[in-house]
Amino acid sequence: xxxxxxxxxxxxxxxxxxxxxxxxxxxxxxxxxxxxxxxxxxxxxxxxxxxxxxxxxxxxxxxxxxxxxxxxxxxxxxxxxxxxxxxxxxxxxxxxxxxxxxxxxxxxxxxxxxxxxxxxxxxxxxxxxxxxxxxxxxxxxxxxxxxxxxxxxxxxxxxxxxxxxxxxxxxxxxxxxxxxxxxxxxxxxxxxxxxxxxxxxxxxxxxxxxxxxxxxxxxxxxxxxxxxxxxxxxxxxxxxxxxxxxxxxxxxxxxxxxxxxxxxxxxxxxxxxxxxxxxxxxxxxxxxxxxxxxxxxxxxxxxxxxxxxxxxxxxxxxxxxxxxxxxxxxxxxxxxxxxxxxxxxxxxxxxxxxxxxxxxxxxxxxxxxxxxxxxxxxxxxxxxxxxxxxxxxxxxxxxxxxxxxxxxxxxxxxxxxxxxxxxxxxxxxxxxxxxxxxxxxxxxxxxxxxxxxxxxxxxxxxxxxxxxxxxxxxxxxxxxxxxxxxxxxxxxxxxxxxxxxxxxxxxxxxxxxxxxxxxxxxxxxxxxxxxxxxxxxxxxxxxxxxxxxxxxxxxxxxxxxxxxxxxxxxxxxxxxxxxxxxxxxxxxxxxxxxxxxxxxxxxxxxxxxxxxxxxxxxxxxxxxxxxxxxxxxxxxxxxxxxxxxxxxxxxxxxxxxxxxxxxxxxxxxxxxxxx
Amino acid sequence: xxxxxxxxxxxxxxxxxxxxxxxxxxxxxxxxxxxxxxxxxxxxxxxxxxxxxxxxxxxxxxxxxxxxxxxxxxxxxxxxxxxxxxxxxxxxxxxxxxxxxxxxxxxxxxxxxxxxxxxxxxxxxxxxxxxxxxxxxxxxxxxxxxxxxxxxxxxxxxxxxxxxxxxxxxxxxxxxxxxxxxxxxxxxxxxxxxxxxxxxxxxxxxxxxxxxxxxxxxxxxxxxxxxxxxxxxxxxxxxxxxxxxxxxxxxxxxxxxxxxxxxxxxxxxxxxxxxxxxxxxxxxxxxxxxxxxxxxxxxxx
Numbered sequence: 001x002x003x004x005x006x007x008x009x010x011x012x013x014x015x016x017x018x019x020x021x022x023x024x025x026x027x028x029x030x031x032x033x034x035x036x037x038x039x040x041x042x043x044x045x046x047x048x049x050x051x052x053x054x055x056x057x058x059x060x061x062x063x064x065x066x067x068x069x070x071x072x073x074x075x076x077x078x079x080x081x082x083x084x085x086x087x088x089x090x091x092x093x094x095x096x097x098x099x100x101x102x103x104x105x106x107x108x109x110x111x112x113x114x115x116x117x118x119x120x121x122x123x124x125x126x127x128x129x130x131x132x133x134x135x136x137x138x139x140x141x142x143x144x145x146x147x148x149x150x151x152x153x154x155x156x157x158x159x160x161x162x163x164x165x166x167x168x169x170x171x172x173x174x175x176x177x178x179x180x181x182x183x184x185x186x187x188x189x190x191x192x193x194x195x196x197x198x199x200x201x202x203x204x205x206x207x208x209x210x211x212x213x214x215x216x217x218x219x220x221x222x223x224x225x226x227x228x229x230x231x232x233x234x235x236x237x238x239x240x241x242x243x244x245x246x247x248x249x250x251x252x253x254x255x256x257x258x259x260x261x262x263x264x265x266x267x268x269x270x271x272x273x274x275x276x277x278x279x280x281x282x283x284x285x286x287x288x289x290x291x292x293x294x295x296x297x298x299x300x301x302x303x304x305x306x307x308x309x310x311x312x313x314x315x316x317x318x319x320x321x322x323x324x325x326x327x328x329x330x331x332x333x334x335x336x337x338x339x340x341x342x343x344x345x346x347x348x349x350x351x352x353x354x355x356x357x358x359x360x361x362x363x364x365x366x367x368x369x370x371x372x373x374x375x376x377x378x379x380x381x382x383x384x385x386x387x388x389x390x391x392x393x394x395x396x397x398x399x400x401x402x403x404x405x406x407x408x409x410x411x412x413x414x415x416x417x418x419x420x421x422x423x424x425x426x427x428x429x430x431x432x433x434x435x436x437x438x439x440x441x442x443x444x445x446x447x448x449x450x451x452x453x454x455x456x457x458x459x460x461x462x463x464x465x466x467x468x469x470x471x472x473x474x475x476x477x478x479x480x481x482x483x484x485x486x487x488x489x490x491x492x493x494x495x496x497x498x499x500x501x502x503x504x505x506x507x508x509x510x511x512x513x514x515x516x517x518x519x520x521x522x523x524x525x526x527x528x529x530x531x532x533x534x535x536x537x538x539x540x541x542x543x544x545x546x547x548x549x550x551x552x553x554x555x556x557x558x559x560x561x562x563x564x565x566x567x568x569x570x571x572x573x574x575x576x577x578x579x580x581x582x583x584x585x586x587x588x589x590x591x592x593x594x595x596x597x598x599x600x601x602x603x604x605x606x607x608x609x610x611x612x613x614x615x616x617x618x619x620x621x622x623x624x625x626x627x628x629x630x631x632x633x634x635x636x637x638x639x640x641x642x643x644x645x646x647x648x649x650x651x652x653x654x655x656x657x658x659x660x661x662x663x664x665x666x667x668x669x670x671x672x673x674x675x
Numbered sequence: 676x677x678x679x680x681x682x683x684x685x686x687x688x689x690x691x692x693x694x695x696x697x698x699x700x701x702x703x704x705x706x707x708x709x710x711x712x713x714x715x716x717x718x719x720x721x722x723x724x725x726x727x728x729x730x731x732x733x734x735x736x737x738x739x740x741x742x743x744x745x746x747x748x749x750x751x752x753x754x755x756x757x758x759x760x761x762x763x764x765x766x767x768x769x770x771x772x773x774x775x776x777x778x779x780x781x782x783x784x785x786x787x788x789x790x791x792x793x794x795x796x797x798x799x800x801x802x803x804x805x806x807x808x809x810x811x812x813x814x815x816x817x818x819x820x821x822x823x824x825x826x827x828x829x830x831x832x833x834x835x836x837x838x839x840x841x842x843x844x845x846x847x848x849x850x851x852x853x854x855x856x857x858x859x860x861x862x863x864x865x866x867x868x869x870x871x872x873x874x875x876x877x878x879x880x881x882x883x884x885x886x887x888x889x890x891x892x893x894x895x896x897x898x899x900x901x902x903x904x905x906x907x908x909x910x911x912x913x914x915x916x917x918x919x920x921x922x923x924x925x926x927x928x929x930x931x932x933x934x935x936x937x938x939x940x941x942x943x944x945x946x947x948x949x950x951x952x953x954x955x956x957x958x959x960x961x962x963x964x965x966x967x968x969x970x971x972x973x974x975x976x
Contacts, residue, residue: 372788374730385732385782394775395768407767411815411824419974426815426965430958433811436771437804440778444800448785448793454728523762530749530760531772535742538891542738545887550722556789557726557882559872570785570793579801582951 004056004069007040011119015112023101027094030111034090034118038083041122045083048076049494060129065189068128073497074262075125077338078255081345082125084480085247086118088473092353093240095470096360106150113146117249124252128191130179137175141168144249148237160232167219167229174216175256178209194263206266211274213260221253223312224282227305228615231289234301235365239356242297243349246304251341254311258334258502261319269323276316276424280431283309285614287438288586291445291576292610296355296365299446300348303391306435307344310403311337313428317409318502320421330503332409335495338502340402342491343390343484347399350387350477354380357470358450361463367449367572371456377465381451383474388443390481393436396528398484401521407432408520445575454566486528488521573608580610587613678753678905681921685928686901687712692929696936711897718890726883728788736783737888743776744895744902751905752827754912754920761827766814769826770807773858776895777803784880791872795879798947802864802876802954806857809957813850816843816961816968830909843967844910850961851910852931855903857954859896861935864954866944874947900935904928 014033018026044054053072060067071079093114100107120140127133145168149161179189186193198206219226230250234242261271286305293299314337321330357380358373359365374381390397410425410432417425455463465471484491558564580589588611596604636647658665691708698705725733747769749759758765777799784796818824821832857864860877872879881892908927912920945953969975 372728374732378730389775389778392774392778394771394778396775400771404764404767404771408764408824411764411818414815414819415822419969422819422969422974426812426962429811429815430808433770433808434804436774437807440774440781441800441804444778444781444785444796448782448796452730452732452782452786453788453793520763523760524764524768527746527750527760527762527765527768527772531742531746534745535739538738538742538745539735542887542891545719546723549886552722552724553727554724555726556728556787556792558789558791564789566788568790569788570790570797575793575797578797578948578951581948582801 001056003040003044007037007119007122010036010040011115014115018111018115019108023104023107026107026111027097030114031090031094033115034086037118037122038087041079042083044071045076045079048073049080049497051497060132064129064131066129067132068190069126070128071126073501074255074258077495077498078125078251078341079122081251081342082118082121082248085244085345085349086121088477089240089244089247089349089353090114091473092243092356092470093238095467096238096240096356099360100150110147110150113143116140116143117147117244121248121252125255129189130183130191130193131189133191134172134176134179137172140249140252141165141172144168144245147241148233148245150238150241151236154236157236160229160236164229164233167226171216171219171226174212174219178212178216181209181212191263194260195265198263198265202265203267206264207270210260210264210266210271213264214257214271214274217253217256217260218278219253220250220256222250222282222305222308223278224285224305224309225614225618227282227286228612228619230304231293231298231301231612234304234352235295235297239352239359242300242356243352246301246352247345247349250304250308251345254308254315254337254341257315258337261315261322262502267323268319272316272319272321272323273424274316275312275319276428279309279312279316280428281309282306282312283435284431284438285586287435287442288583289610289612291438291442292580292587292589294367294572296358296367296370296446296450297352299367299442300351300355303351303439303442304344304348306439307340307348307391310406310432310435311340311344313432314338314340314402314406314409317406317413320413322504327503329409329413331499332405332412334502335492335499336402336405336409338495338498339405339484339488339491340399343398343402343481346477346481346484347387347390347397350383350474350481351391353474353477354384354387357466360466362459363461364457367446369457370450371566371569372452372454373463374451376463377451379465379471381447383471383478384451385447386478386481388447390485392439392443394440395524396482396485396532398481398488401484401488401524403432403436404524405520441576441579445572449570449572449575453569456566456569456571486525486532488525492521587611588616676759677756678751678758679748681753681924682748682751682898682901682905685904685925686897689900689904689928689932690897692932693936693939696933697940700937700940711893715890715893715897718885718893719887721886723886723888724883726787726789729783729786729883732779733783733786733883734888736779736786737884737891739779740776741891741895743772744898746772748898748902750826751902752830752909753905753924754909754915754917755831757827761825763824765825765827766810770810774803774807780880780892783884787883789883791875791879792882794873795876798876798950799860799880801951802857805951805954806854806957809850809954809961810854812958812961812965813847816965817847819965820968820971826906826909831914833910839967839971843964843971846960846964846967847910848907850957850964851903851907852934853954853957855900856935858903859899862939863942863945864950866939869944874944900932901928904931907931 056069058067120136123136145165151157182197186197222230283306286302290299290302314333317333318330390399393399393403555562590609593606594604690711695705750765752758781796784792817829821829823829865876908924
C-alpha cells in the first residue's frame with residue numbers, strides 16, 4: 001500500500017516542482033520522477049511475473065464505489081514494457097529537446113504532461129473500477145495530446161493533434177457505452193461485474209459488449225479502419241514522443257483488448273475469428289501504405305498499424321484456442337501476441353529515435369532529400385539497420401521469434417481443423433508472409449535511400465552524429481533486440497505467467513506452458529547460433545584471404561561513365577514504382593508535374609502523393625457530409641447579439657413550458673394511437 | 676548429414692550442366708561441366724575493386740548472403756535421413772534466413788548509389804516478396820497432408836499413393852522449381868546472359884562486386900539451385916531405400932538442370948511488367964495444391 005502511495009506522490013511532487021526550475025532542472029526532475037515511478041511499479045510488475053498477485057482496495061468515493069487495484073501477470077508484463085520505453089524515451093528526450101531549450105513554458109507543459117502520461121498509463125494497467133478507468137483513460141488521452149502538440153506553432157502539428165484528440169474521444173464513447181451498459185444491468189462499476197454479467201447472459205449480449213469494447217480499444221491500438229489518426233500524430237510529435245506513442249500508447253489498446261478477453265465470458269471462437277479478420281486487414285493495409293510514404297516517420301507510423309495486425313493475429317489464435325478448449329493453441333497465440341507487443345515496442349521505438357537523430361542532423365524527414373548518411377552517422381545507421389531487420393521479422397533478431405511462434409500457432413491450429421478454419425488459416429498465413437515480404441521491400445527502401453548511396457541534397461549546416469549519451473538508450477534497446485533474438489527462452493520464461501493467465505490453463509495441468517514453447521524455440525535458438533557461427537567463420541576466412549589481395553577504390557560502374565552525380569541515383573519513388581503500379585487500386589495517388597519546355601528550360605518537377613483510401617471514405621466523406629448538413633443551420637449564427645439573446649429566451653421558455661404541456665402531449669399521443 | 680554431402684556434390688555440377696545443355700542446344704561445344712567451379716576459384720584468387728560510394732555494408736553483405744545459403748543447406752533433409760538441423764517449423768526458418776541474405780544483397784546494391792543497381796534491387800525485392808507465399812502455402816499443404824511441420828517429417832511421411840497425390844507432387848515440383856528460378860534469377864523471370872544492364876535483375880545488383888565477394892555470390896547461386904533441386908527430390912523419394920534414392924537424387928537433379936538449360940535455350944524472358952503477375956500465379960498454383968490436399972483428406976464435405 002505504501003508503494004502505491006509513493007507511486008502517486010512522486011508525480012504530484014514532480015509536477016509541483018517542475019514549473020519553478022530552470023530548463024536543465026526540469027529535465028533532471030522529469031527523468032528522476034520517471035525512473036522512481038518505474039522502479040516502484042516495475043518492482044511489483046517483476047513479482048507478478050514470478051507468479052504473485054497484488055490487490056489493493058481503496059475506499060473510493062460515493063460516486064465510484066470502492067476502487068479496486070489489481071496487478072496480475074498481464075498488467076505486470078505491460079507495466080514493464082511501458083517503463084522500459086519511458087525510461088529510454090525520456091533519457092533520449094533530454095538530449096533531443098536541447099534544440100528547443102529556449103521555449104521554457106512550453107517545456108514545462110510538456111514535462112508535466114509527460115509525467116501524467118506515464119502515471120496514467122501505468123495506472124490503467126491496474127485499475128479495476130470502470131469509472132476510475134475511464135477518468136484515467138481521459139487523463140492519458142489528454143496528456144498524450146499535449147505531448148504530441150509540442151510544436152503547436154506549426155499548423156500541421158496542431159491539426160494532427162486535434163485529429164488524434166477527436167478520434168480518441170470517439171474511442172472513449174465506445175468504452176463508456178460498454179461500461180455504462182454493464183453498470184446499468186448490475187449496478188456495480190467493478191470490473192468483476194463484467195464477468196458476472198456475461199456469465200449470466202451468455203450469448204449475444206457478451207458478444208456485442210465485447211465488440212463494443214474491441215472497437216473502443218481498436219481505435220487506440222490503430223486497427224484498420226480505425227487507424228487514420230496514427231499516421232498524422234506520429235510524425236507531428238517530437239521523436240521521443242513518437243517512439244513512446246508507437247511503443248506503448250497504442251499498446252494500451254492491446255492491453256484493453258486482452259483485459260476484456262479475460263473479463264468477458266463469451267463465445268471466444270467467434271471473437272477470435274473477428275480479431276483475426278481485423279488483424280489480417282490491418283497488417284496488409286498498414287504495410288501496403290507504408291511502402292509508398294515519403295516521410296520517414298509517417299512510413300514508420302503505418303508500420304505500427306502493420307505490427308498491431310501481427311499482434312492481433314496472435315491474440316486471435318489465442319482466442320480460438322480458448323474457444324476450442326485447446327490450451328496449447330491458446331498459449332501459442334497469446335505468447336506470440338504478447339512477445340510481439342514487447343518486440344514491437346523495442347524496435348519501433350528504436351526506429352523512431354534513430355529517425356529523430358536523422359531529423360536532428362538534417363532537419364528533414366523527406367527520404368528523397370536524404371542519402372549517404374551512413375558515412376556521417378555510422379552509429380545511427382547501424383542502429384537503424386538492426387531495428388529494420390528486426391521489424392522485417394528476419395533472424396537473428398527478435399521480430400523473427402514472435403512471428404515464428406505465430407506461424408507455429410497457425411500451423412498447429414491446422415491439424416484436425418475443418419474446411420472453414422483451414423481457409424482462414426491459409427489466408428492468414430498468406431497475409432503474414434506477404435506482410436514479411438512487403439516489410440522487407442519497405443525497409444530496404446528506407447535504409448537504402450536514407451543511409452546509403454550519395455547525399456541527394458546539400459545542407460547548409462554540418463551533418464554530424466549525435467552525442468554518445470543520446471545514443472546510449474538506443475544501444476540499450478538494440479541490446480534487447482539482439483538478446484531476445486538469440487536467447488528467446490529467457491523471455492519465454494518471463495512470459496509463462498501472463499500466458500497462463502490469458503489462456504486460462506488450470507493450475508494442475510499436464511501441459512505446462514513454458515516447457516512446450518521453450519521446446520519449440522530451442523532448436524531455433526541453436527540454429528540462430530549456428531548461423532552466427534558460420535557467418536563469423538566466413539568473415540574470418542574473408543579477412544584472412546583479403547590480406548594478401550590487392551584492393552582498389554574506383555567510381556561506381558555506370559556503363560563506362562565515370563562522373564555520376566547524385567541525381568542519377570535511384571530515388572524512393574522509383575524504388576517502389578513497380579510495386580506502386582501493381583497495388584494502385586488500394587490507394588489514391590495524385591501527381592503534380594511541370595514539364596521541361598522552351599528553348600531555355602527553367603527546370604521541371606515531378607511529385608506524387610499517396611492518400612489513404614479508407615481515410616477518404618470513412619473519415620473525410622462523412623465529415624464533409626456532416627459539415628454540409630450543419631451548414632444549413634449557418635443562418636442561425638448571424639453574428640447579431642439580439643438574436644443570440646432571443647435563442648436563449650426561446651430555450652428557457654421551452655424548458656419551462658414542456659413540463660406544463662406534458663399531460664397534453666401525452667393525451668395527444670394517445671389520441672393519435674387511437675386512430 | 677547425407678543431404679549436405681549430396682547437395683554439395685550436386686552444386687558442383689548443376690550450373691555446369693545448365694551451361695552445357697544450353698551450348699549443345701545452340702550447336703556449340705561449350706565449356707566443361709566444371710567450368711563454373713573454375714570461374715569461382717579464379718575469382719577467389721583475384722583482388723577486389725570497391726566503389727568509392729560504398730560503405731561497410733557493401734563489404735559484409737556478400738558474406739552474410741553466402742552464410743544464409745549455407746545455413747539453409749543445413750536444414751534440408753534427404754528422404755529418411757534428417758538434415759543437419761531438423762525441428763518443427765524449420766521451413767519457416769528456411770524462408771526467413773534466406774530473406775536475411777536477400778535483405779543484405781538488396782541494401783548492398785543500394786550502397787553503390789548506382790541507378791542500375793537500385794533498379795535491380797527494387798525488382799529483386801518485389802519478385803522475392805511475391806514468390807514467398809507460394810512456398811509457404813506449398814509447405815502448409817504438406818503440413819496439412821502429413822500432420823508434421825518439419826521438412827524431414829513431412830517428406831518422410833509423404834507417400835505417393837493415389838492419382839491426386841501424383842498430380843500434387845508434379846504441381847509441387849513446378850512451384851518449387853519456379854521459386855528456385857526466381858531465387859536464382861533465371862529464365863523466364865530474368866536472363867542471366869543479357870547484355871544490357873536495363874534488362875537485368877540479379878546480375879545488375881552485383882555489377883560492382885568483384886574478387887572474393889563475387890566468388891561468394893556465385894557459389895551461393897550454385898548452392899541454391901542444388902538446394903531447391905534437393906527439395907524437389909524429397910517430394911518423390913519418401914520411402915525408398917538409399918541404393919535407389921541416391922541415384923534417383925542425381926538423376927532428378929540432372930533432369931532439372933537439363934530442363935533449366937532447355938528452357939533457357941528455347942524461351943525468351945517475360946516482359947518485366949508481366950513478371951510480378953506471373954509470380955503471383957504461382958501462389959494460385961500452390962493454392963491448388965492446398966485444395967488437392969483437402970480433397971485427399973476428405974475435408975470437402
